[in-house]
Every structure is written in structure tokens, then in C-alpha cells.
Amino acid sequence: MLFDRIDYTISPLPRSEYENCTFKNCNFYNADLSNYIFRECVFDGCDLSLVAFRNTTLNDIRFLNCKVMGIQFQECNSFLLSFGFENCILKLSNFYKLKLKKTKFINCNLQEADLTETDLTSSIFENCDLYRAVFFGTNLEKADFRSSFNYSLDPERNRIKKARFSRLGIAGLLDKYNIEIE
Helix, strand or coil: CEEECCECCCCCCCCCEEECCEEECCECCCCECCCCEEECCEEECCECCCCECCCCEEECEEEECCECCCCEHHHCCCCCCCEEEECCECCCCECCCCECCCCEEECCECCCCECCCCECCCCEEECCECCCCECCCCECCCCECCCCECCCCCCCCCECCCCECCCHHHHHHCHHHCCCCC
């Protein structure tokens, strides 16, 4: 089912289960989607900034070209939680302690996102801006950061075994030493 150009700030999305739905160019800004169920849905060109997802099921969700700023993803129902992001703005979003193995972040802005204690094993960060994103106690084993930039993470405080970085990005692993690399 397609939901196109609907402003849910004017009339809220009816409480229900949504499966195999596409939400295109919809406005959910500051909506309360707590306890909703979304399975195999696509959000394309939507504004989901500051949406409340308390106990919300997000199973096999694709976010494309969306503003997803300030979301507290750690409040979602963790059972079968899975999603991917492409061309999204995820500034100030919180993924604290989530299990997000193999999650794809493609061409995303994750500035100041909180990834503390998140399991991102084998996840892909392709061409992502990670300026001031917080990595602490995060499992980044086998994660791919080769095309991402502006990250700063401490290899002693995160698990990075077999993670992939570009030569230019290595500076982001040495920030804590306050050294100059030329």
C-alpha cells in the first residue's frame, strides 16, 4: 500500500500494523508512533525528525532520502529490529546498546549520533559523515568505514577487529593522541 504526500502532523497515522507499505514524501515530524508495528516498509523522502518510537516494531525497514533527526531508536522494540538507511540525515539520533549487525548506512549524515555500546558487527558506513558521532564500547568488528569521514573513535574503547578503514581515515583512530598527521 502506498501512502503519498500525507501530513501526519495534521491528522495522525491511524494506530495499526503496517506491512509492505511505502510512505512517500510524508511528514511525521514530532509524531508519536509508539507501539506501532512496521514490517517490510519503506519510508522515502519523509520527515521523521523527533518521532517517538517507544516500543515500536521496526522490522526490515528501509529509510531512503529521509530526515530522521533526533530519534531515540533505543526505545524501539528490540525484537527483530532491523533497518537500513540511504541518503538520510540522522543527526543527533540515538542507537544506544542496540544490536544492529549488518546494518547499512549509505550516504548518511550521522553527525553527533550516539552509537555507544551498539553492536554494529559487519555494518557498512558508505560515504557517511560521522562528525562528533559517539563510539564508546561499540562493537565495530568487520564494519566498513573505508569511504566515510570525520569519525573519531578510540580503538582501545571499541572493538574494531577486522574493521576496514581507508588510509585517509586512519587519523580518526588517532585523535585521542592529539598528534598532527601530514
